[in-house]
Amino acid sequence: MEGYQVIHEKSPAFYDNYDRKAEMQHQTHYCPGCGHGIAHKLIAEALTELGLKDRAILVSPVGCSVFAYYYFDVGNVQVAHGRAPAAATALKRSNPDSIVMAYQGDGDLAAIGTAEIIHAANRGENICVFFVNNSVYGMTGGQMAPTTLVGQKSTTSPWGRRAGNEGLPLHVCELLAALETPTYIERVALTDMKNIMKAKKAVKKALQIQKDHGGFSLIELLSPCPTILKMDPVVARKWVSETLAKAFPLGVFRDRKPELPVDAIVPHLTVAEALGVEEDQSNEPVIRRHHHTRDLTVKIAGFGGQGILLMGQLLAEMGLREQMEVSWLPSYGPEMRSGSAHCHVTLSHDRIGTPLISQPEVLIAMNELSLHKFASSVASGGLVLYNGTKLPEGFSAKQARVVCVPVSEIADRLGSAKVANVVMLGALLEETECLPAETAMAVIETMVKNPKMLALDRQAIAAGCDYVDTQIEIGAVSQPDGYSY
Numbered sequence: 381m382e383g384y385q386v387i388h389e390k391s392p393a394f395y396d397n398y399d400r401k402a403e404m405q406h407q408t409h410y411c412p413g414c415g416h417g418i419a420h421k422l423i424a425e426a427l428t429e430l431g432l433k434d435r436a437i438l439v440s441p442v443g444c445s446v447f448a449y450y451y452f453d454v455g456n457v458q459v460a461h462g463r464a465p466a467a468a469t470a471l472k473r474s475n476p477d478s479i480v481m482a483y484q485g486d487g488d489l490a491a492i493g494t495a496e497i498i499h500a501a502n503r504g505e506n507i508c509v510f511f512v513n514n515s516v517y518g519m520t521g522g523q524m525a526p527t528t529l530v531g532q533k534s535t536t537s538p539w540g541r542r543a544g545n546e547g548l549p550l551h552v553c554e555l556l557a558a559l560e561t562p563t564y565i566e567r568v569a570l571t572d573m574k575n576i577m578k579a580k581k582a583v584k585k586a587l588q589i590q591k592d593h594g595g596f597s598l599i600e601l602l603s604p605c606p607t608i609l610k611m612d613p614v615v616a617r618k619w620v621s622e623t624l625a626k627a628f629p630l631g632v633f634r635d636r637k638p639e640l641p642v643d644a645i646v647p648h649l650t651v652a653e654a655l656g657v658e659e660d661q662s663n664e665p666v667i668r669r670h671h672h673t674r675d676l677t678v679k680i681a682g683f684g685g686q687g688i689l690l691m692g693q694l695l696a697e698m699g700l701r702e703q704m705e706v707s708w709l710p711s712y713g714p715e716m717r718s719g720s721a722h723c724h725v726t727l728s729h730d731r732i733g734t735p736l737i738s739q740p741e742v743l744i745a746m747n748e749l750s751l752h753k754f755a756s757s758v759a760s761g762g763l764v765l766y767n768g769t770k771l772p773e774g775f776s777a778k779q780a781r782v783v784c785v786p787v788s789e790i791a792d793r794l795g796s797a798k799v800a801n802v803v804m805l806g807a808l809l810e811e812t813e814c815l816p817a818e819t820a821m822a823v824i825e826t827m828v829k830n831p832k833m834l835a836l837d838r839q840a841i842a843a844g845c846d847y848v849d850t851q852i853e854i855g856a857v858s859q860p861d862g863y864s865y
């Protein structure tokens with residue numbers, strides 16, 4: 381047709397080049413004929429056409445589409461297996477102007493994530509869920525999924541799925557349509573041009589509903605997985621349209637306003653309103669601290685049983701008392717005692733972006749293993765407090781100042797090995813002046829009721845403070861240039 385031109389181009393909702401990929405950055409990681417690529421394209425086009433790209437947040441799953449964030453030039457959050465609807469809920473509620481999409485496979489959504497999807501749908505969250513059903517666990521090599529058909533072979537059902545043993549395939553659209561709150565639920569198929577166009581319409585409609593504050597939508601996209609099905613791409617598409625779509629009928633399962641008014645689902649109340657208290661409208665500056673406090677990131681490491689996690693909790697609790705922002709992130713093995721344990725604590729006067737600390741300003745190493753393992757991660761100019769009289773042979777920390785405090789020995793002398801962590805807390809407070817020792821005692825008093833233990837804790841804090849003071853006086857401290865603690 382004269383004057384008519386078809387332009388094939390990548391949607392602006394995709395990056396021009398997939399820089400996050402290690403190699404072959406011009407193409408996706410999907411196998412030839414995989415439906416994920418088509419589903420991505422439809423979402424990208426719909427976002428662009430609705431002008432939503434700059435407000436969009438894609439929550440990517442575990443599964444073949446784990447790298448969706450390589451491709452979409454939108455806000456991206458990668459979540460643990462099955463958790464996309466929960467993360468999407470948090471993202472949408474905390475950023476109501478954003479357009480939040482959970483993208484999930486059938487293993488992700490209908491197996492490990494069953495609870496999340498049902499409850500997000502039942503709450504009527506104003507999010508879009510794109511559910512890619514290829515009838516198998518693709519990424520892990522073809523295990524049986526909740527949507528695997530009766531008789532269909534997989535690596536975990538080599539005899540073919542048997543209804544009496546593994547149950548019948550789970551029909552997610554039908555299941556969710558039984559709830560009162562979802563707004564729009566449709567099943568489409570990525571098989572041929574006509575159905576792909578229908579799928580595009582459904583994806584766009586779901587996004588439009590969210591834009592209009594309309595509530596929860598889920599689009600199930602039946603999708604070919606030629607690699608796992610061991611079919612060529614054309615045959616795989618035919619199998620989806622002739623076999624999979626027979627078991628999972630296409631169509632609209634819900635297209636109506638929620639039966640409960642949206643306001644009843646998500647009341648727009650401030651915390652003060654909900655609690656029935658008056659909000660402070662004054663512009664008076666908030667007095668944020670009572671005492672001298674200081675921002676600090678600390679990693680505390682040792683073995684289970686040394687009170688590592690408790691020391692972190694004490695520190696975080698102290699920060700809270702001083703009206704600081706705090707975070708405490710524990711990490712420990714399955715063993716109750718003797719396994720390695722560590723935690724990260726952040727004390728801050730500003731909001732904390734992440735509780736994870738990759739370069740702590742202070743490392744507390746309660747044993748030699750932790751010293752070797754973590755000393756090199758300490759920020760330049762930082763501090764290491766080591767539980768020992770001297771540094772291990774051959775150990776040196778170039779970027780940090782190291783203070784040896786034999787807290788286990790000091791605790792033994794005080795009469796209980798249990799208070800070694802409290803001695804170390806005293807040493808930390810004295811060395812860094814991050815928080816006052818009185819606050820430590822105020823927190824400990826709320827936890828320890830036995831007067832003898834309380835007296836011991838008091839002595840332990842004082843012993844830790846005193847010990848580091850004497851060390852500095854006698855110069856028993858390794859001290860590179862440029863330290864700040």
Ligand SMILES: Cc1ncc(C[n+]2csc(CCOP(=O)(O)OP(=O)(O)O)c2C)c(N)n1
Pocket residue numbers: 442443444445461484485486487488489512514516517518519520525
């Ligand atoms: C907590 C957890 N359990 C198991 C796995 C292993 N795992 C990775 S992908 C996957 C299945 C994904 O299948 P599906 O959601 O159907 O997506 P597809 O790969 O088929 O697109 C599993 C079980 C994991 N990464 N995390």
